[in-house]
Amino acid sequence: MITDAKIVSAGAQCCLDWGTPETRTTAEYAVTPMDLVLFGHSPARWRLRPGRDPEDGPGRHELLRGTLLAASGAGAKYIPTPETYRTLRPVCPKCGSESSAATCRKCNTPRVNQAVERPWSPQAQNCKLWAEDVREKGLVPVPRALGEANRRMMDRIIGDRHTAKLLADSQKLVLVTGTYEGKDGKNCLPLKALIDIAPDECHELCATLTTVLVVPDASPGSWSNFAVKTGQHIQAALARQLFQAATGEDIKHYLWLLVEAKEPHILGRRRSTPELDKLAEQTCERLLERMLFCRNS
Ligand SMILES: [Zn+2]
Numbered sequence: 001m002i003t004d005a006k007i008v009s010a011g012a013q014c015c016l017d018w019g020t021p022e023t024r025t026t027a028e029y030a031v032t033p034m035d036l037v038l039f040g041h042s043p044a045r046w047r048l049r050p051g052r053d054p055e056d057g058p059g060r061h062e063l064l065r066g067t068l069l070a071a072s073g074a075g076a077k078y079i080p081t082p083e084t085y086r087t088l089r090p091v092c093p094k095c096g097s098e099s100s101a102a103t104c105r106k107c108n109t110p111r112v113n114q115a116v117e118r119p120w121s122p123q124a125q126n127c128k129l130w131a132e133d134v135r136e137k138g139l140v141p142v143p144r145a146l147g148e149a150n151r152r153m154m155d156r157i158i159g160d161r162h163t164a165k166l167l168a169d170s171q172k173l174v175l176v177t178g179t180y181e182g183k184d185g186k187n188c189l190p191l192k193a194l195i196d197i198a199p200d201e202c203h204e205l206c207a208t209l210t211t212v213l214v215v216p217d218a219s220p221g222s223w224s225n226f227a228v229k230t231g232q233h234i235q236a237a238l239a240r241q242l243f244q245a246a247t248g249e250d251i252k253h254y255l256w257l258l259v260e261a262k263e264p265h266i267l268g269r270r271r272s273t274p275e276l277d278k279l280a281e282q283t284c285e286r287l288l289e290r291m292l293f294c295r296n297s
Pocket residue numbers: 092093094095096097104105106107108109
């Protein structure tokens with residue numbers, strides 16, 4: 001049973017922290033839908049999963065959520081990397097050849113250091129310094145190609161009439177917290193879920209929660225494989241139960257809004273079915289009980 005559920009914020013963050021191996025097994029750690037799925041795959045792997053490294057930057061999901069769903073203007077914190085960077089390289093003053101060798105053998109002339117433009121490389125010292133500088137300003141560096149792909153995906157999503165309406169009429173990035181009370185009535189587990197798109201008061205899509213996903217292939221067959229592999233229905237079951245407990249709304253459907261990672265970024269919409277929902281709810285409860293058991297043993 002879920003108790004104490006409440007909506008704590010909307011639009012404030014676009015990705016949930018997954019803690020560190022040290023914090024993940026403490027009584028305070030709030031379990032997310034993703035935690036539940038990873039725990040279901042392998043409890044040991046879930047427990048030992050390393051924490052977030054700020055240098056890793058945002059993944060494509062996080063970036064899409066941060067630009068498409070976050071409060072307007074929030075997307076401005078993502079800074080694309082420049083195309084090139086400037087660095088000093090030894091250049092021969094006679095023939096212009098570039099090499100790390102101090103002397104040009106062809107001209108028998110010492111090379112002199114000259115500023116040259118190089119294609120951006122995350123490993124280069126100057127590029128690392130740039131990224132550090134951006135992060136120090138509270139901004140987030142984003143690889144240029146990722147930023148461009150994200151822009152195209154957003155255009156596709158916003159260009160779709162139905163989706164644009166759904167986005168306009170909904171609350172976005174709704175963070176819900178709650179507590180799972182175990183069947184033994186003694187132990188409980190803090191929970192949190194970030195719901196991409198949730199009903200805003202009442203309109204025609206009242207009873208639906210939506211997740212936006214970047215997928216390799218949005219066609220129905222590939223989607224079912226992807227959904228099973230990433231435990232989408234289990235994640236949805238936990239998010240739905242938390243949202244229902246927090247708002248008292250009866251959520252009847254779960255919708256996945258898919259966008260393909262590669263051009264032409266084909267869109268897809270998939271709905272859950274009552275049968276799968278029932279099954280996912282049972283799996284969700286089983287996993288929560290197992291997690292409680294592991295935490296207390
Ligand atoms: Zn030369």
